[in-house]
Amino acid sequence: MGRGWGLNWAMCVVKYFDFESAWGFVMKGGQLGRPLRPQQVAGWLSRGRRWMLPPTLGSDLGTRTTDELWVGLWWTWWASLQPKERAMLENKEPFQPEDADWSKMVGQYSDNGLLQVMATLLWWGEVVQKREAAEQDQWLAAVKDVMWVLDQLLESERIGR
Template sequence: RAWLPRPPRGRYRPEDPSLAVYERDWWKWWATLQPQWRVESPGRSNRFLRETYPALSPDNWNPLRVPGQNGMLSVVAALYWWGLKNSAVGEREDKESWSEAVADVKWMV
């Protein structure tokens, strides 16, 4: 989890793992944040179906209701860094995975 250590404020840049490692780790991390009602996509580890939302009970969203730097801000920052690296060195498949991650986060928000 290169994007979660406690750096000096405003000066942190994540370690520079390979794009494949960053992508794999991001999806694993994102999977840990998902509510229990999310259904994993068959044959695609750490990927989830985007079909229907559950009833709008606050309990259904608790895993993602984390304020501050350890909440959605970290998710967006991690996607930003991944996107920067993708634009510099990514192949088509890498960009598709990033686009899928952005779409999944957008769907959950």
């Protein structure tokens, strides 16, 4: 899983490991918000986070504007985890502000934190690698945005504290 998915995916994984490393790879960190979390994440957590049993995302992944399908659900959840300065633009892309309050998100390390986001990108990537370029592009946009957020968190004054 994940091999040969390109430089952006590889860099996102490296940045995620840098983030966890800054916290010392501890087992207990912050918990991500649950209210808008896709049901697939909850199911995966209840099955003990088994990597070899990824959830089904559905045959139609949808787009950012289809709130009831995977892509729309994912972006809604992801947006809910962001600081208020990262409001969604009209095209449902998150704004990338120069300054934002990352204090709540910077503590989302460990198995209850951003690992969940990385897991969703892994499942999604596994599905779209065999699909049309437009679906791969939607996944790649998510990977790039997660990577951008990880960069912001790694630059935060609160990292590792």
